[in-house]
Amino acid sequence: MALKAYERRAHDLRRRIDDANYRYHVLDDPQISDQDYDALLRELIDLEEAHPDVRTPDSPTQRVGGTPAAGFPPYVHARPMLSLANAFDEDELLAFDARVHKLAGIDGDIAYTCELKIDGLAVSLRYDVGRLSAGGTRGDGSTGEEVTANLRAIKAIPLALRDAEVALPRHIDVRGEAYMRKSDFARLNADREARELAPFANPRNAAAGGIRQLDPKMTAERALSFYAYAVGEIDAPNPPQTQSALLAYLRALGFRVNEHAHGVPSIRDVLAFAQEWEAKRDALDYEIDGIVIKVDDLVLQARLGTVGKDPRWAIAYKFRAREARTKLLDITVSVGRTGVLNPNAVLEPVHIGGTTVSNATLHNQDYIRTNDIRVGDVVTVIRAGDVIPRVVGPVLELREGDLPEYTLPTVCPVCGSDVDRPEGEALSRCTNATCPAQRRERLRHFCSRGAMDIEGIGDQLSAALVDTETVRDVSDLYHLDLEKLLTLPRMAEKSASNVLAAIERSKSRGLARLLFGLGIRMVGAQNAAILAGDLGSITALAAATEEELLRSEGIGEQIARSVVLFFAQEPNRAMIERLAAAGVDVTAPLRPREPVGVLAGKTLVLTGTLPTLTRDEAKDLIVAAGGKVSGSVSKKTDYVVAGDDAGSKLEKAESLGIAIIDEAGLQALLTAG
Ligand code: IVH
DSSP states (O other): OOOOOHHHHHHHHHHHHHHIIHHHIIOOOOOSSSHHHHHHHHHHHHHHHHHHGOOOOOOOGGGEEEEEEEOOEEESSSSSOOOOOOOHHHHHHHHHHHHHHHHHTTOOOOOOOEEEEEOSSSEEEEEEEEEEEEEEEEEEEEEBBBOOHHHTTOOOOOOOOOSSSSSOOOOEEEEEEOOOOHHHHHHHHHHHTTOOOOOOOHHHHHHHHHOOOHHHHHHHTTTEEEEEEEEEEEESSSOSBBHHHHHHHHTTTOOOTTTTTTTESSHHHHHHHHHHHHHHGGSSSSOEEEEEEEEEEEEHHHHEEEETTTTTTEEEEEEOOOEEEEEEEEEEEEOOTBBBEEEEEEEEEEEEEEEEEEEEEEOHHHHHTTTOOTTTTTEEEEOOOSSSSEEEEEEEGGGOOOOOOOOOOOOTTOOOHHHHEEEEEEOOEETTTGGGGGHHHHHHHHSSTTTOOTTTHHHHHHHHHHTSSSSSGGGGGOOOOHHHHHTTTTTHHHHHHHHHHHHHHHHSSOOHHHHHHHHHTTTTHHHHHHHHHOOOOOHHHHHOOOHHHHTTTOOOOOHHHHHHHHHHHHHHHHHHHHHHHHHOOOOOOOOOSSSSSSSTOOOOEEBOSSSOOOOHHHHHHHHTOOOESSOOOOOOOOEEOOOOOOHHHHHHHHHHHEEEEEEHHHHHHHHOO
């Protein structure tokens, strides 16, 4: 039967996209531009939408699909996924070779393959008649987790095998390492830090987390890659007979196979390979923690067998840990662009794995305290690839005398303003909105959509304005003119006047948006709107006490504290005055406050059984009198109304010193007005 034109086109598009993918992700040799690639993919998506019958499960449009999983079902490996015994020095490698000779009864040299030991996560991929049908993690070696949807999101993993050079296996389990490139890792962490999320410790954790995402879209975003290095069960015509042939075979089927892997005639060459890569590992864009040595002959491998989970025919040569001891000379504090105070270790310079380390991160106050790190200590420092060196902890046996505990400064080392560390948070921050360390980020936020929405001032222009000191804090925006703007790079008359017009328009956004734009800790768009509606002007807000702020719906102690602290900073007050003087609207329409009544503004908690009133009746009476009923006791509670069998709420009220009344007391309150 003849194919319809659109079927031919779909087939052709799939082939071209697969090919482009393969060249880009497997061969690292792209031949078409990203735009052309996107255009092909777009066309195929449209075509498949118009004609769903042409969509195939291995179509490149089907990499990220389906709904997020609730958890991962078990994935049973048809053949166990083995682990590896370790060798830590050359003697142990030679001992391994001697053992292989003895067990095999061979006198002459034994050929091995040497491979890089990629530091990622081992996974197994099942292909039936050339198509990826399932995949799972290693788990305990016999059962892992089924993560097929996520593995499909890794572009270096073929959805269908190539049959151009070798006959397709009827069935094959391909094993290899899913990993994250150092460059992708650095980007991921930079992005996480910008969003104030904890960075990943190393690429392996980031990769493992990526594979275990419940939503394959998240896996796709992590940009993982894959190197194939082994097979499990295989049913194929003419299967390879050596590990080196196996690697070539996997390559022919369309997998990425590490280009540095190669066969060597004897253990002497293995030693050279190990030395070479221990020295060169930093030049790679992925982390390796050693090399893997495998007996090349697969028949001999089978004869040697395994002990427990370790094959007798392979071993991992682990590189020396990149760790050293040195003296902690000082702790300096830098301020990040969101105002976070970062403690850094100043170290007596020490060589770790080929580089000299004289600085390392100490993360935050808690990290320093929990690990009991003190200036003057001899400390252990580790360096893991591209990751910034980290102080692990002190060598306590070597501590001399009484060293003082370290505490982070309570004022910002850049501008001298108060530092705030809200309860339960690990990070300490500078509270000054005009602090030079935070200028760029604050300006960018102020101009963003949800805040003052100043079109035209994005990342680049914010950076230029701050770096040229044209803008030191956001109030300077309202003193810009054409002349000043035109001195900036890439700024033409037209765009400059557009920017000025946008700044002018922003003056009337109102207090809620302004408040959000000021970037007060814990005051997001919603809290900003609540505070603006309840207080009506920035003057009222700046004068409000914590207690007054607490009366607003949803404003808790932490938020109230943060607002008061913000307005207590002299530079912030001065900046706000400048904003108001420049004509920025610092008011908001007042929202009608809570209903008036004898209990207006009061919060009551009911507990236990009252003699005559039911819970609901009591509640109705309180609400009718303008009061609020809350389910739990806190500092914000004004009265606890206790009946019989009152439990923990009563105890809590007592401990907080909150007024406790009975039903008669409540009635008295209600009539008091
Ligand atoms: S072979 C004998 N080859 O190392 C079969 N493993 O410690 C064992 N790994 O779980 C696997 N690169 O995650 C093999 N070229 C390589 C490897 C490699 C990294 C990892 C893998 C495995 C662990 C064993």
